[in-house]
Amino acid sequence: xxxxxxxxxxxxxxxxxxxxxxxxxxxxxxxxxxxxxxxLNDATLDEAIDFLRAMSVQLDExxxxxxxKGVGFIIQLGDEDHPAVKEVxxxxxxxxxxxxxxxxALKQIANSVKADYRVDEYAVVITAAGFSDxxxxxxxxxxxxxxxxxx
Numbered sequence: 160x161x162x163x164x165x166x167x168x169x170x171x172x173x174x175x176x177x178x179x180x181x182x183x184x185x186x187x188x189x190x191x192x193x194x195x196x197x198x199l200n201d202a203t204l205d206e207a208i209d210f211l212r213a214m215s216v217q218l219d220e221x222x223x224x225x226x227x228k229g230v231g232f233i234i235q236l237g238d239e240d241h242p243a244v245k246e247v248x249x250x251x252x253x254x255x256x257x258x259x260x261x262x263x264a265l266k267q268i269a270n271s272v273k274a275d276y277r278v279d280e281y282a283v284v285i286t287a288a289g290f291s292d293x294x295x296x297x298x299x300x301x302x303x304x305x306x307x308x309x310x
Contacts (some may be wrong), residue, residue, distance in 0.1 A: 181280045184221075188230050189262040189278070192218050197256040197264050207252045207268045208232045208285065215261060230261070231282030236274075243287040247272050 192215055199207055216229035236244045250272035256264060269276050269285065276285045303309070 182278055185230060185278050185281070185283065186262075188215065188219060188221050189265065189283070190260055191221060192230070192261040194218070194259050194261055194264055195257065197254050197259065199252050199254045199268075202252045204234065204247060204250070204252070204268070204272050204274065204285070207254075208234060211261060211265060211268070233282050233284045235284050236287045241287070243273075243289060247274050247287045
């Protein structure tokens, strides 16, 4: 007998006339923005992500709304004293690429510094590979099936 209820909260908003919101909108931009040239020479992770951020605004044709152009990027490595974070910060990125989707450039940048990334509702979040920030806590609660309807 099931003694709890799974509650799903949709991540996708309701876009207008061909524009997508949330995770789907970020994925669409990552896949459709084509970078004509990526030329990074001994760049830090911050410099590489700043480059992607600027190019995403400049080349975003998924919307005509100037304030909605581009992809948000958040570098969330965690405790700067952690060895995994220090390793990511110490890495340098050298890439020469042409005519590549932004998502592929992001993958190569993340791989070259041993970082992971995930697409959230409003941004791409970059984290140190294999490191979870201890300040983030996940909790699960079992609730009765009538939890949402009980008054």
